[in-house]
Amino acid sequence: MDTLLKLHNQDPSGATLRNHLDEVDSGQDQISNLIAESFREKGLAFNGSEYGADCLQLVRAILRASPEEGESSSRRSQVIKGCISWLIQVGDEETGGTSAIQLEEVTGKLVNILIDVGHSFDADALVQSIYTMTEAVRNQRHPNRQLFALFSRMLVIAANLGTVLVPDSSEEISGNEFKDIILDRIFTSPWNRKSVVPLASALADVEMESQQLEMAIVKIMKQFKQVDAADLPILLHNLLSLSSKGHQQLVLRGTLEFFDRLNAGGHISDSLRSENTKDVAHLEFKDLTAIVSAIILHFSYAVGQDQELGTELLKHMKNGKTAYLSSFSLACLLTMTRIHRFEDSVLDYLKSSILTVFRDQERMQKDSWVLQFEGMSPPPILDMFYDIIRKLPFDLEQLTPSVVQCGVHIMDYAAPPSPWKASDAVKKHGPKSPNERACELGASILAETFKTQASARTEILDCIMSRIVSKSSNTVYFLDLLESITKDSPDALEEHLSRVKESLDYLSFLTPSTAVRLMAAVKDVAKQNRPFRDSLILILRKSLFSKNLESRQVALSGFLLLLKPSSKPRLSMRGGSSRSSNIQGQEHDLFGYSLEILGTLRRCLGQQGEVRLSLYLGLMEIVEAMPQLNPVVFEILQAHFAHFYDPTFNRMAPLKLEECVGQARTGGEPTFVEPLQYLMSGVVRSLIGLEKLKRKAPHTQAISADDQLVEECVRDLDNILLGLERAGLEDFALDKTSDFSMASNIGARNNMYATLLNGCYEAAIEFVVLRQSSQGETSASNGKGIAHSRQSSSDRQFQSMTLNAGCSDLILHLFGKMRKLHDIVKDKVVMQRGKKLGPLGESSALGVECVTKLVECMFAEPTDGEEPDAEALRLKSNDEFLVYITTVIQALLTRLHTSAESLSDNDYDYCRRLTSVLVREFIVSERPDGPKAMAAGAKGKDKNKSWLMSGIEALTAGLMTVQRFYPVNPSVMGTTSESLHNRKVVAGFLAATLPQANGGHGRDQRASDVVAWTTSRTIRNDVDSLAAAYIQYLQELLVMFVNETIPLLKEAVGVLQVIQVLSQYLSRSSDLDSQGGQQGAGNSGLSRASSTLSTDSTSSGPSQLDMLVHWLVKLCRDQAVDDTTLTKALLSMMLQLEQECMTPQANADLLAVDDIPNGSASNVKPTMGPVSLGFGSVTASSVVAQCPETATRLRLAADILLTYGMNHGGPNLPSLRDLPDEIPQGEGVEEGIMRLFNLKREIGIEARFSVVTIRTSGVVADVLLQQVERSLEGLEWALGKLRFCGLAQAGSDLPCPKHSTNGSHAQLHESPSPHSEAHGLCLSGECKVTMGKKPFQEFEGEICWRVEACLWVLVRISQSCINQATSEHLIRVLQRCYKVLTALTKHYLKPATVSPLNLFPMVSSGPGLSLSATKLRSKGGQNKASAGVIQLPHGFLRVTQVAGMELSVHLYTFLSYFQMLDEERRSRDHERQTRGKKGKGGAKEDDKGKDPMNDDEGGVPKNKVGGGATGGRGGGGVGGSAKSRQKAKILRESKLIPTLIYGVEQYERFVIQLSKKSKVHLTQFMRRSTARDFRIQIQRLGDLGLEDQYDEERQLEQLQLQEQEREQEQLQILQQQGHHQHEEREGDVDMEVDDDDGLAQDEDEGEEEQDEEEEETLHNRKRARRT
Secondary structure, three states, rough: OHHHHHHHHHHHOOOOHHHHHHHHHOOOHHHHHHHHHHHHHHHOOOOOOOOHHHHHHHHHHHHHHOOOOOOOOOHHHHHHHHHHHHHHHHHHHHHHHHHHHHHHHHHHHHHHHHHHHHHHHHHHHHHHHHHHHHHHHHHOOOOHHHHHHHHHHHHHHOOOOEEEEOOOOOOOOHHHHHHHHHHHHHHOOOOOOOHHHHHHHHHHHHHHHHHHHHHHHHHHHHOOOOOOHHHHHHHHHHHEEEEEHOOHHHHHHHHHHHHHHHHOOHHHHOOOOOOOOHHHHOOOOOHHHHHHHHHHHHHHHHHHHHHHHHHHHHHHHHHOOOOOOOOOHHHHHHOOOOOOHHHHHHHHHHHHHHHHHHHHHHHHOOHHHHHHHHHOOOOOOHHHHHHHHOOOOOOOOHHHHHHHHHHHHHHHHHOOOOOOOOOOOOOOOOOOOHHHHHHHHHHHHHHHHHHHHHHHHHHHHHHHHHHHHHOOOOOOHHHHHHHHHHOOOOHHOOHHHHHHHHHHHHHOOOOHHHHHHHHHOOHHHHHHOHHHHHHHHHHHHHHOOOHHHHHHHHHHHHHHHHHHOOOOOOOOOOOOOOOOOHHHHHHHHHHHHHHHHHHHHHHHHHHHHHHHHHHHHHHHHHHOOOOOHHHHHHHHHHHHHHHHEEOOOOOOOOEEHHEEEEEEOOOOOOOEOOHHHHHHHHHHHOOOOOHHHHOOOOOOOOOOOOHHHHHHHHHHHHHHHHHHHHHHHHHHOOOOOOOOOOOOHHHHHHHHHHHHHHHHHHHHHHHHHHHHHHHHOOOOHOOOOHHHHHHHHOOOOOOOOOOOOOOOHHHHHHHHHHHHHHHHHHHHHHHHHOOOOOOOOOOOOOOHHHHHHHHHOOOOOOOOOOOHHHHHHHHHHHHHHHHHHHHHHHHHHHHHHHHHOOOOOHHHHHHHHHHHHHHHHHHHOOOOOHHHHHHOOOOOOOOOOOOOHHHHHHHHHHHHHHHHHOOOOOOOOOHHHHHHHHHHHHHHHHHHHHHHOOOOHHHOOOOHHHHHHHHHHHHOHHHHHHHHHHHHHHHHHHHHHHHOOOOOHHHHHHHHHHHHHHHHHHHHOOOOOHHOHHHHHHHHOOOOOOOOHHHHHHHOOOHHHHHHHHHHHHHHHHHHOOOHHHHHHHHHHHHHHHHHOOOHHHHHOOOOEEEEEEOOOOOOOOOOOOHHOOOOOOOOOHHHHHHHHHHHHHHHHHHHHHHHOOOEEOOOOOOOOOOOOOOOOOOOHHHHHHHHHHHHHHHHOOOOOOOOOOOOHHHHHHHHHHHHHHHHHHHHHHHHHOOOOOOOOOOOOOOOOOOOOOOOOOHHHHHOOOOOOOOOEEOOEEEEEEEOOOOOOHHHHHHHHHHHHHHHHHHHHHOOOOHHHHHHHHHHHHHHHHHHHHHHHHHHHHHOOOOOOOOOOOOOOOOOOOHHHHHHHHHHHHHHHHHHOOOOOHHHHHHHHHHHHHHHHHHHHHHHHHHHHHHHHHHHHHHHHHHHHHHHHHHHHHHHOOOOOOOOOOOOOHHHHHHHHOOOEEOEEEOOOHHHHHHHHHHHOOOOOHHHHHHHHHHHHHHHHHHHHHOHHHHHHHEEEEEEEOOOOOOHHHOOOOOHHHHHHHHHHHHHHHHHHHHHHHHHHHHHHHHHHHOOOOOOHHHHHHHHHHHHHHHHHHHHHHHHHHHHHHHHHHHHHHH
């Protein structure tokens, strides 16, 4: 080495060195060995010395001394050979530290030298060098990374050569072919994990064909789980650079699949682990987040450089709908929003995908069977966003603006539109729509981002304030967001209060509801931050004295909100410079502000009546919530109340009602000025509150009321009470002779007087009750906390009050006056649209406390040895008062359920106590004067709602109130504090109101056992067992109501509604867990004397819901209910709950056909369908065997057919009962007779359901059709999801072959029932994932079975003689059915959706199919697809056969029957109209002997027609509106059949296409369609108002015919004249004339034929248009 360098230095030209090398060169490998040894000996000691430079100088010297041509060129090949050898070796031995850096510098310079002279090497040297480097890769060696740059350059040079010699062979190939061989050897060999990154970078410089590029990309992506985690971002960057040449979607799919599986956790992410402990699967959360952040940055940069990459990602996400959604793909999409080109499209896709997810969740709650399959659960979109927000602090801050923008976009564009001038801040209660849930998702995203990201807080608050001020449709959701931020992030909000304070300046410009919700959102801030509170109070004071009524009400609501207690006990907000943490001082400060606010509110007493009413209602809530403010409130109300009664009480009327109504004395238009009843009630409640407060803490109150003022108030109230008792209605000018017409000012004033007086009577009753209760309460009972009773394991017994002597007479006397006044007003006043005044108590002013204590006193059960209270008995003996108080209870509980924003502790306690009384009195009580006996005795005499029915409705309202405010998911044991609290509250409520715990236990049961069982279930929060015991008692009660001598059917419907409410607490799982392991014993201990319908329903195996469904099926089967309302309620509940039943086989066993003799039609083999297909038994029974949950619907359809009878047949076709027991032997059986034998074998000859009667068959058919329609709607949605099943990586990473068979027929029938195991359900939007799910490959077969079940139901109903309305419903369901059949057929015609790449195979296949089986199936599917033949599954062939050979056959028969019904109805209508016209002429003669209230045969009473002006054209009591309705109905019916026929034709069209592509003769199942002749019925054109149009068309046709006849006559005359003029001409001329005559006649005949054809075509068009 030294000699060579010395010679080179002496002669830089290289001549001397070249001569030296020529002399000493004796071997081929001498120079290569020299270079390699030089680098090995000295190159490894690189430490900044000159060794590295000497080695590089040696390489340059030898290359310079070796010309490109001649014999010296071989030395150049030895140089590159030695360098490559060293680079391979040094890569295996490289170490870290400073020497590694210097080594990297030397290798880089060396490779650059070789690249510069690479074109000068001969072909053999290039080929050998490339081959050497390729073998190093194939042997998994780790060359130096710089070697791969040399490899790519050498490969490019070799590819451009004309011919090269293959190493170790004499074969010559082109350079491009050599490149292909080298790439193939690299792609098919394993790689060293340390060589993946440089090799991927080198491949980017090589030109490759599309297939080679795909192989390279797949090979690189397979190395994701092998490389070090630190190298993964660089590798992905190189891969994205490589994808710029093509296959960008392949890169995106593989990358998303890898990171989706990595984030999935569990065994899915474990499959990505490799032997390398530094791979990404072994990282912790923080390190993994850093790697993902770097990758997202690389992706963002790549999209910025090549926007086509972003387009491909968006296209890929849209192709999979929501299947590809994950936190990583979501982060990639969010980073694309920073590019203006993708901003709108990405945000729109996210919005639509989120709405799709929530729509899917809503659908899965209705069709929970979908969740039995893997990969069908909707993606947890909220968890994905939370995962991204959680990673934002870890180098993902660049996504923060995108997350905020996405949240705002979702809330802006997903909000449901609000009507014009509607209250935009009013939230509806009940199930939330997908749009509402999407808006809540956006609010959750922004709230979580506000909590964690300080940089986004200003932008979020600006968005909130701009939406509030602009009055957008989504204001309510932004207000909820502000309230959430206020409660959850008070410290973060403290720095930005100035922006919130700016929005308060717009309070006067906002709508009242928006302004109130805004103040409610910032209420907690105002209580803890003094400057903010001062600003708010100043703004409210200005608004309180505004001229606008709405501004005053807004200000009043704001002040009342500030008086109410905070939502949270304490916030960390501090305002101004005050940093004091003294809680007592803070409370004292707030108390001072409260007094100041109350002083301000005094001025509201001089404002409008609406403001006063809001003030009184608000102050009554303040008195209950803040007892310490009671003295001030009492003084305010008492001072104002004194103006409305005479303190001397010298008047007959104790109250000045004229002062409460404006212009009462002048006779002008009256207006409400003072809601006196609420003012009086407020005084009463504040007075009673003072007494409670005084007994509770007599010496610790900061403010106390003046004792003299309290005594004067009590004395005045007693005098008012006495005056109301003595004064009659005439003293208030409200007797029967008074005018109550709303058309006059005097009548309107009297109506206002009546309303005020009735309210004052109720306030007087409330004063009596509350004063008696206050006197009887003890300090010990007052000291117990109400909140404790919510969660107590046993019901706390309250001591009922005792009425003093005479109190009951006083209450009944006041009630009598109130009822008398109400009856007078009810008889004389007609409300809008002719409605009468509601029942007494419907809009009562009584408080819930008063009502609770009164009913507890009335219905208190005396203890042993005590006599019943005489006063209470006197109240109970008044039936009218009982009905009144029950109506009041129902109104109060319904108001809590529908209108209350929240349920306070006191309201919950009163609701529980009222419900207990209702259960004890209306459900359990067996008194001879109880509501059950009264309802049974009054049956048939009073058509109004019974007292018992009112009580049951009140009980339902109480249960629904608790269910609304404390939602519980019984199938999922919640772990959050809220869910646990809700379970405690609901368990305590059910235990307190349980019928068995309120005296309803059986004779063989002890009360102590019931208490012990209830206590144990309450302690364990066992809502399922408590609800089941509740339902068992109600089941027996319902059976008792139905079996009464005079059945209580309306009451039975009410009980069934209570059962349906309680059924939502029943668990949907059949596995008895630890909390319900003893349910069977407990329930059997609580059940009363079992009836025949509930004896065997107490099994410990199935779940409580299954037992309820089983009982419903037995009840409908055995109990004869000839009432349409109850039947509809029973069947609707049964069919709805049956969808969630886990053991449907038990219900199917109840409905098995057992009335066919042995050896008869049961032995008939079905003859439908070709035997060659091997379908087996294509009957409804085979569907029941596979899907037992369809047995109920199929049996109901069969019973409808047996009850109605068949709509086809003839004299030669016998009925099912007339068929012989055995088929005649030895003679041919007609196809129709054989069908009847098969039908008899399927359904029998007797109906199984006793509820299906002639009277109820129409309702049963409608309910069944509604259920089928809902099922078809769900199946249509499932077909849309079928194309994307298995794409999501959350469930499984196995591919979903598009056209795959479901196995042989034998395997299908030998497989167990799909419903024999418990599967997870999706309840309340949360999808429960269980291990018992089926593989999604069976999803297609399940859809086919369910479609076939719907087809059989429709087949049975279409064979029945149903009525007109049900027929129209059936046609609409058939339209949807054929739409589903068309969608199912088109599914097999569409190309398969792209399946996952499966680059990272699972270690174990997990549940479902094995990996080998899946590969085999996928391979078979590919072969079939390549052959162009679609493989149809067995289930689809069954569906096609049933649709073609059963449904279509009976469809056309049904349409003929439907037209017959239509003809009969039209004839009846025509007869009715004819009789009506005749009766109109003779009406004058018969008026004397005819009751004017009786209606004629037309069915319209005279007093309801609307006078003579409404008679119109129709006459006979049929007005113009009835005429228009009839016309609209006929036009609507005219579209039913054509739409159905079009659907049938579309389905058959796609079946024909599929038959050609699948090579399966599907058309053999299709019958030729019946030729339908649509005719215009001229006699009915007058009914539609079309007779004029028809006359005009007929006249036009006649005119055209007349013109044609006239033209023909003229032509004949001309012909005759021409004949006479030329008769003497020559024969040839005569021949010409004769020929012309013949042609003219032929033309005339042709014109006549054409006219006839045109006339026939016009006639057909009219018939088609009419149809």
